[in-house]
Amino acid sequence: MIPDRLRAPVALLAVGFVTTVLLSGCSGQGNAEAGNAQAAAVSFSRAVAGATDEACGLLAPQTRKELEDREGPCASALPAELQSTPGPVRSTEVYGKDAIVRLESDTIFLARFRDGWQVTAAGCARAQVGRPYDCKVKGD
Amino acid sequence: MKRRLKENGLTLAFSALLLAALVGQALTGRASYNESAVDAGLPLLSLAEYVTSSQFAVDVAENWQSEYLQFLLYILFTVWLLQKGSPESKPLDKAGRESDEEQKVGAHAEAGSPGWAKVGGWRTALYSRSLGLLMGLVFLGSWSAQFVAGRSAYNAEQLHDLQDPLGWAQYLQAPDFWNRTFQNWQSEFLAVGSMVVFSIYLRERGSPESKPVGSPHTATGVEG
Numbered sequence: 001m002i003p004d005r006l007r008a009p010v011a012l013l014a015v016g017f018v019t020t021v022l023l024s025g026c027s028g029q030g031n032a033e034a035g036n037a038q039a040a041a042v043s044f045s046r047a048v049a050g051a052t053d054e055a056c057g058l059l060a061p062q063t064r065k066e067l068e069d070r071e072g073p074c075a076s077a078l079p080a081e082l083q084s085t086p087g088p089v090r091s092t093e094v095y096g097k098d099a100i101v102r103l104e105s106d107t108i109f110l111a112r113f114r115d116g117w118q119v120t121a122a123g124c125a126r127a128q129v130g131r132p133y134d135c136k137v138k139g140d
Numbered sequence: 141m142k143r144r145l146k147e148n149g150l151t152l153a154f155s156a157l158l159l160a161a162l163v164g165q166a167l168t169g170r171a172s173y174n175e176s177a178v179d180a181g182l183p184l185l186s187l188a189e190y191v192t193s194s195q196f197a198v199d200v201a202e203n204w205q206s207e208y209l210q211f212l213l214y215i216l217f218t219v220w221l222l223q224k225g226s227p228e229s230k231p232l233d234k235a236g237r238e239s240d241e242e243q244k245v246g247a248h249a250e251a252g253s254p255g256w257a258k259v260g261g262w263r264t265a266l267y268s269r270s271l272g273l274l275m276g277l278v279f280l281g282s283w284s285a286q287f288v289a290g291r292s293a294y295n296a297e298q299l300h301d302l303q304d305p306l307g308w309a310q311y312l313q314a315p316d317f318w319n320r321t322f323q324n325w326q327s328e329f330l331a332v333g334s335m336v337v338f339s340i341y342l343r344e345r346g347s348p349e350s351k352p353v354g355s356p357h358t359a360t361g362v363e364g
Contacts, residue, residue, distance in 0.1 A: 062181025095292050096193055097183050098299035109299055113183045120182070121302055132302040139181050 033112065034099070038092040040117035041101035041108040045086030048079055060111055060118040062139035081136045082106070082123045107133060162200070166191050169199060180300060194292035198320070201289055205282035206324035212275040214332055224360050225340035227351045231361035243268070283321070290317055 040058060047055035056064060056074035064074055071077035087104025097112040109121040123136030145152065170190035177184050190196055220236060223229040234242075241248045245268065249258040256267035266273075294316050295305035311317055335349075340357055344350040345364070352364045 060181065093295070093305050095295040095299060095305060096195070097185070097189075098296045100299055100305065109302055111182050124302065126304070130303075135302060138302065 033117075034092045034094045037094055037099035037110050037112070037117045038089055038101050040110060041092075041099075041103065041119070042086060042089065044108065044119050044122065045082075045103060045106060048082045052076075052078055058119050059137070060113065060120045060139060063118075063120050063137060066139050067137050078137070109133075109135070109138075165199065166196065169196055182300065194289040194296065197289035198286055198293045201282050201286040202320045202324050205279055205286055205321075206328045208275050208279035208282055209325065210328035210332055212272060212279050215272045215275060222360070223336050223340070225357050226336045226360060227339050227349065227363050228336050229360050234361070237268075286320065287311070287317060290320060 044055050044058040047058065052075045055078055059067070059074065059078075067077050067081070068074055071081065083105060085105050087106075090102040090104060092101045093099065099110045099112070099117065101108045101110065106122060107124040107126070108119055109124065110117045111120050112118075119137075121133070121135040121138035124133035124138075126133050166187065170185060170187055173190060173193075173195060174184045185193060218229065221229075222232050222235055224232060237243075240246050244250055244253055245257045245264050246260045254267065256263040258264075291306065291308065291311040294311065294314065298305050306314060339350060342350075343353040343355075343364070345353050348363045350364045351359055351362050355362055355364075
């Protein structure tokens with residue numbers, strides 16, 4: 001059992017930890033990062049039709065590699081795979097370094113790398129509730 | 141200085157162990173996370189990012205809540221429940237909150253008794269339950285922290301798997317939350333239960349958690 005003399009410091013430590021976690025957990029939706037993730041998703045979606053190089057630059061390395069292995073150079077493969085009508089943003093959620101941005105016409109998954117938010121999957125549609133999205137472009 | 145070290149040896153030893161274990165958990169937890177991230181082509185976490193992540197927080201909080209639940213239940217159960225032969229139990233005729241005289245409160249307080257033990261009324265009533273109350277509050281806080289951080293960590297995994305994140309109500313019903321909870325609870329209950337039983341028959345010379353080595357197995361409520 002915990003000795004008497006340990007109870008106060010341990011309890012204080014515990015209260016401090018719990019407070020920290022609750023505060024960080026409540027801000028864990030990452031409001032600032034939600035804006036950044038959303039901006040990256042919108043930029044990507046707009047660039048798919050016109051500025052393909054920019055869109056390819058926003059793909060996460062493994063996602064781009066998978067696309068190019070399967071369909072050839074990104075600049076030509078990406079517009080063929082994805083529609084270019086982003087539409088308005090419906091919702092954005094961020095958890096740590098991962099985000100999902102739901103646009104009117106697409107759902108995009110992103111991860112925050114050292115250089116900023118990059119697209120890990122796009123052209124995603126949910127076939128069934130509780131199951132993974134079917135994505136036209138995604139990593140392995 | 142030397143005297144102060146001696147008088148606070150338990151606090152210092154456990155504080156050092158706690159810090160060392162947390163450092164070990166942080167280093168190995170980050171390595172484990174990054175191994176998976178490399179495989180999936182996802183961003184790696186620095187040590188600073190990992191120790192402030194929901195992944196680290198949920199792993200810490202799920203263990204802390206169960207420890208404080210263990211102490212809370214132990215503190216409360218040992219008021220009323222007894223175990224013949226165990227030094228963790230009170231003597232068999234002492235079940236319950238006991239008299240004011242036995243507890244040295246109010247008119248029976250001694251010169252050195254804490255102030256709130258002497259004054260009576262709500263303050264003595266509150267102070268008489270303060271240990272259980274604090275343990276209970278820390279338990280609830282840690283469990284809440286596990287819930288908040290656990291949902292965030294779980295949702296990050298969901299996004300790795302290209303699945304929708306769960307809302308608060310959904311995560312409250314999710315196997316992840318309850319599995320983390322129950323797997324910690326069962327180990328705490330096992331540890332306390334086995335301590336109660338083992339201490340009937342086994343001894344640790346010099347430890348206040350054990351009966352004196354020569355005490356009979358039937359002696360209850362005797363500390364070494």
